[in-house]
Amino acid sequence: MTLSRRAALAAPAILLLPRAARAAFPDRPVRILVPFAAGTSSDLQARMIGERMAPLLGQPVVVENRAGAGGAVGADAVAKSPPDGHTLLLGSNGPLTNAPVLQARLTYDPAKDFAAVAMISRSPLTLTVKADSPWRSLADVLAAARAAPGRIAIGSSGQGSATHFLIEQVMATAGVQFTHVPYRGSSASVPDVIAGNIPLVMAEVSTVLPTFRGGQTRILAMTSAARMPIAPEVPTLIEGGLNLTGGSWAGLVAPAGTPAASLAVLAQAVLTGLADPAYRQRQAELGAEIVAAQEQTPEGFAAWLDRERATIRGIAERAGIRPE
CATH class of the missing domain: 3.40.190.150 (Bordetella uptake gene, domain 1)
Known part of the structure; x- marks a missing residue:
């Protein structure tokens, strides 16, 4: 039914x-x-x-x-x-x-x-970079992380947040290590990635969407089980080889x-x-x-x-x- x-x-x-x-x-x-x-x-x-x-x-x-x-x-x-x-x-x-x-x-x-x-x-989360980032896919990010363990910073919306726990899952599943930088919400982390102060963030889709549509950010992957109608061009983590879903x-x-x-x-x-x-x-x-x-x-x-x-x-x- x-x-x-x-x-x-x-x-x-x-x-x-x-x-x-x-x-x-x-x-x-x-x-x-x-x-x-x-x-x-x-x-x-x-x-x-x-x-x-x-x-x-x-x-x-x-x-x-x-x-x-x-x-x-x-x-x-x-x-x-x-x-x-x-x-x-x-x-x-x-x-x-x-x-x-x-x-x-x-x-x-x-x-x-x-x-x-x-x-x-x-709601799914997003793995997001600045629009002009050299990383154009999840594979690019994981390759960079493997080449420089612990040297790539990734922002979350806070210690113990949904974004933080998803980052931990990505690291465990992919076998990579990022340096976690907790912010006070995605409304703080997303502007920092746009400004170039941090290369990568895991952020709520509702916060990222306006900047994505405005050409300021690029969403590399979403944590949904399937592609989302609001951004059908964005692949999922699963499509990128990580069998993970999650969100807020x-x-x-x-x-x-x-x-x-x-x-x-x-x-x-x-x-x-x-x-x-x-x-x-x-x-x-x-x-x-x-x-x-x-x-x-x-x-x-x-x-x-x-x-x-x-x-x-x-x-x-x-x-x-x-x-x-």
Whole structure:
């Protein structure tokens, strides 16, 4: 069954619930806490899906920003909220999968303190150079790295970020060594590669796209499973000989102990929202991939999170990353 057909069936399902069941949950506004500042990609994702969930839930969906400690402040607040389904976290790589291997004094357990609702977005990363770089392919970069182990710098959007972990995977898979330079976000690393201050960056596609289209950067490869419609001329890491995919993602989780019936209502609202044509068009413009249907359910998203946490632990162990 296709996503659009599943969504078409999901919307009436909510409306067919008995009146008493619909009135029971939600019975007041639903809050989505974003653990990052307003204007970030996480904030945008929360507002986009919240707008579409509200009419289906019959209650306002209010987005609140609670930034700090790489997302841990907002995540901790949701973990300690009443498990009634009215407070959700816009979770992502940082607070839900990366934090345990980076922060020694984490005040919540991502694996135990949350109940999955649904993944809402996944975006590939890009291996990017300046437009006039002599490197014109992934093969060129890997050849240069093999010729000068550890002497080529590569920027990421921060220590422990999705871009950092992807760099570690590239090095392990290709058998090369770069010097990792963490920045405060891709909005800082991409201008530096354009200025020639660093030769290579792993960066979020949404940040790189304007500079790529403007002729300031060249994307050598994307970390998606297949070429992306927004830049079909750009090959994947897989095409370059590295069997790797990855990227940044966002999903909704609730406090552990939230009733399964409430999670199902929330997930159904998300599923219908994800199928909205205007929503899908906007996600495509942002460079997001279509989320797999099995990850749009509480059970499927929970299983995916377990696998992702195991992957991140393995990367951290191989790279010698220790909690601080």
